[in-house]
Amino acid sequence: MIPLRRRSLFAGLVAGAAATQRAAAAETVHVGVSGPLTGPNAQYGAQWKDAFDLALAEVNPTAQRQIQYVFEDSQSDPRQSVAIAQKFANDQRIVMELGDFSSPASMAASPIYQRAKLVQFGFTNSHPDFTKGGDYMWSNSISQAEEQPGLADFAIAGLGKRRLGVIHLNTDWGVTSKNLFAAAAKEKGAEVTAAEGFLPGERDFRSTLVRIRDSNPDCIVLLAYYADAATIVRQIRTLGLPQAIVAVSSVYSPKLLELGGEAVNGVHVITTFFPDEPRPEVQRFVAAFRAKYNREPDTFNATAYDTMILASTLVNQYGATRAAVREGLAKVRGVPSVVFGTMQFDPNTRRVEGARYKRLVVKDGRFTLWS
Structure with missing residues (x-):
């Protein structure tokens, strides 16, 4: 044995x-x-x-x-x-x-x-x-054809905002997303007060943000990726723009918190993945x-x-x-x-x-x- x-x-x-x-x-x-x-x-x-x-x-x-x-x-x-x-x-x-x-x-x-x-x-x-x-x-x-109406609903029905200033990546993806968002917002009875694009790699958004501010929005909508979004939000906080910010799912990342610091507190995001979700x-x-x-x-x-x-x-x-x-x-x-x-x-x-x-x-x- x-x-x-x-x-x-x-x-x-x-x-x-x-x-x-x-x-x-x-x-x-x-x-x-x-x-x-x-x-x-x-x-x-x-x-x-x-x-x-x-x-x-x-x-x-x-x-x-x-x-x-x-x-x-x-x-x-x-x-x-x-x-x-x-x-x-x-x-x-x-x-x-x-x-x-x-x-x-x-x-x-x-x-x-x-x-x-x-x-x-x-x-x-x-x-x-x-x-x-x-x-x-x-x-x-x-598809952004599905996501943008959901983002619009978050800003309008969820946060109660009606005047929306949109900042978007100036690529085919960003422009298409902006157009889909604007159409969904209009259908829900809201107004896009201004829509401003930015180029990949851009770092100084102040002139863009001033034009958004001058359109008198009550909410900022970000159609970007997290690295750009962190920089944009930090500059938003210095220019007297609305505190309400909603962002597309591509902004969701722990890196947004790391890069944005305290400035990103209060940013609203939609996402399909959340690590605290209890599903096994x-x-x-x-x-x-x-x-x-x-x-x-x-x-x-x-x-x-x-x-x-x-x-x-x-x-x-x-x-x-x-x-x-x-x-x-x-x-x-x-x-x-x-x-x-x-x-x-x-x-x-x-x-x-x-x-x-x-x-x-x-x-x-x-x-x-x-x-």
Whole structure:
């Protein structure tokens, strides 16, 4: 009879050998990632990688087909994303593409992916036209056509504001979002008193903010990303503009608190992900992310994590070919999701179903649920 201690050691060696055999037998499947690792949006690419690595550490050890990603730095520049698309299209190892970060960068590359019959999964692409580029364009990002009416409702019905000054990123995404917001606000009986755009990388917003102030709004609406939003809010606080500020979901991040300091107290945000939400899948993800990276995850982390879990599910359930991934997206149901609970897609719009928004406000340097 083998002593208990020796049996435990033997069992451990057997389990380890079995895991090694499974890993050796597993097939490696490549997905391409087009996104910013350098340039003004580099922090978002870094956030993606953190979430991708966390997801793959969880799913790859037990998967028959193990995902490996090939990340190409686009700087979120449409010229770079097009060159990357050509590279991925010609690389037959790549069965699915993730990205790019901005909708304009993704949409510039969409015709190449469509011709190559390679799924382009734009998981941060909320421009309503992104998935209209062809039947190989899919997304789990909520369209601005859906988000902007929700943001307008927060400002108008939630905060009781009627005169809204809009500050927006002056890109195709920002202009489209502004137009959708203005239409929703008008329908709800409110007025956009002024709408001012700013360029990526801009840092001095004072002249823009003076024009907004002179239109006499009772609320400022921010259509931006968190780094720009933090700078804008700090300058808002010095110019006597309204205290009421509401912001699109791309502003939600712990980085907003870090970069904005006390100035961002009172900023209202809508989001599809909130780490204090008690759902078990949210709390499990948050605990794992904190343990690995010693910081709080944000929406960009959560969406990137969900996306890599989805990629693993697709290649393991439907097959490791470009055609199998495309067909799998139309059929897959109930994929575990931190953001949505479970993920499935409308095969007509090729967007995720079941978005749920939370309304937050920054209070004492923390995001809290607004009521």
